[in-house]
Amino acid sequence: xxxxxxxxxxxxxxxxxxxxxxxxxxxxxxxxxxxxxxxxxxxxxxxxxxxxxxxxxxxxxxxxxxxxxxxxxxxxxxxxxxxxxxxxxxxxxxxxxxxxxxxxxxxxxxxxxxxxxxxxxxxxxxxxxxxxxxxxxxxxxxxxxxxxxx
Numbered sequence: 729x730x731x732x733x734x735x736x737x738x739x740x741x742x743x744x745x746x747x748x749x750x751x752x753x754x755x756x757x758x759x760x761x762x763x764x765x766x767x768x769x770x771x772x773x774x775x776x777x778x779x780x781x782x783x784x785x786x787x788x789x790x791x792x793x794x795x796x797x798x799x800x801x802x803x804x805x806x807x808x809x810x811x812x813x814x815x816x817x818x819x820x821x822x823x824x825x826x827x828x829x830x831x832x833x834x835x836x837x838x839x840x841x842x843x844x845x846x847x848x849x850x851x852x853x854x855x856x857x858x859x860x861x862x863x864x865x866x867x868x869x870x871x872x873x874x875x876x877x878x
Contacts, residue, residue, distance in 0.1 A: 734768040739858075741790075763788035765858075769815075777820050780832075783813040784860070814863045826870040831863040 741761040769782040787810075817830025834848045852860040 730771055730773050732768070732770045734766060737765045737767065739763045758789065761788065761790040763790070776822070777818065780815055780817050780819070780830075781813065782815040783811070785811045812860070812862065814861065816863075824872050824874070828866070828868045828870075831865050833861050833863045834866070 739762070741763075743759050743761070763786065765784050765786040767782075767784045770780075772779040813831065815830075815832050817828055817832045820827040836848060848864055850862045850864070852862070
């Protein structure tokens, strides 16, 4: 491996009971919520190819975080328990073209928070302050045309 990078992001939220809250039977009544996310990325570069992979694992104790959004029918508490490989691609390079196959995050537009022109990469907007971008499966060929001097 040419490089492996990882980041652990913990988050602790305290809930104080000294204010009135509308009673809701789906509301989680714990006083302390703990979330974590481990992000990782690796890249292998050789003479004619590049292998790139990235993803994250997350967890937490707050029930109902992903209510109505779970991938599994038997998941009834909808806590943060997720493992995602957001990028896993292979790039074959040469002087005149590059061939890319795999899962990749495609960024379109300049904005970091919301880009109306980005209609390719899906996002998890469940937590607006902690958005996650998913990769899409794709294949592409980039051809580099060399202009001849006049």
